[in-house]
């Protein structure tokens with residue numbers, strides 16, 4: 358494995374220092390929860406090794422909500438990041454081929470690169486609404502392709518694939534005898550209701566998700582992968598056992614107790630996200646210099662400074678960061694032109710979001 362640090366992590370707000378940022382529009386998750394607000398009781402928890410697959414009741418709950426028949430179709434992992442690592446290192450060797458839809462969450466690209474496998478990129482285009490043309494993608498498959506990697510709702514654009522497209526991709530994977538990896542980390546935050554969990558549609562699909570984004574709980578590092586392919590699941594388990602043996606029993610217990618009260622939390626969170634999205638939409642309606650594909654899910658938008666505008670992009674970031682103390686996710690985090698930038702609107706308070714957006718307008722104008 359040839360590891361390389363990813364710009365999105367090197368330049369992340371937690372590495373930069375939250376105290377250096379006034380308006381933080383870089384985050385892709387909902388606002389972080391305070392432990393004391395969660396109302397949890399952990400005092401009888403035995404701090405022991407736990408079930409290697411993950412707490413059975415929690416897996417049962419996730420399986421039921423995902424439309425999966427068995428809790429054994431779910432493997433709990435340290436975040437979605439842990440799941441993605443397990444999947445890539447299990448399925449790929451240097452001789453294999455992988456097709457990744459880009460832009461994408463950086464780990465979906467970097468772990469396969471670290472393995473040294475052959476990687477082809479299906480580049481989403483602004484002009485095509487960041488949508489996937491399944492026939493075009495199918496033409497990029499090789500005899501040695503192991504899987505296709507997509508993210509829905511999409512990070513960084515917030516675009517949501519239609520259910521018909523998702524099903525067409527699942528059918529393609531089935532026909533070609535390969536896997537479809539669907540990173541569903543933002544699934545609970547789909548406007549108008551989520552797509553089916555891909556793993557519930559076919560043994561050819563693998564789903565990945567976590568508690569980080571939709572619930573503002575990234576610090577407990579609780580995620581999962583799901584597949585109906587039992588033989589493959591056994592290998593995923595072997596990988597997990599070699600990496601961490603089992604998850605943190607504390608994290609699993611927090612996740613379990615929290616998800617038992619999901620019906621109390623999720624509507625409130627979704628309501629807050631909708632209000633914040635309205636703030637971003639209002640802001641966008643008054644913009645002349647930037648354009649976007651309107652997001653349909655997640656808590657991110659990926660506008661760009663219009664190519665026809667003569668804006669000094671480096672100066673834009675400099676003014677935004679240094680004069681306004683405002684940070685967004687610059688395009689290079691996603692291997693895109695730096696005219697693009699990701700706005701994370703679920704994390705900041707509404708007033709900070711509005712101030713950060715006003716700073717973007719001012720910085721574009723000045724640059």
Ligand SMILES: Cc1ncc(COP(=O)(O)O)c(C=O)c1O
Pocket residue numbers: 385435436437438439462508512540542566567568569570575578579580
């Ligand atoms: C699409 C996507 N997948 C996975 C992750 C990793 O999340 P975590 O490991 O916190 O669950 C992220 C984090 O930004 C993400 O955006």
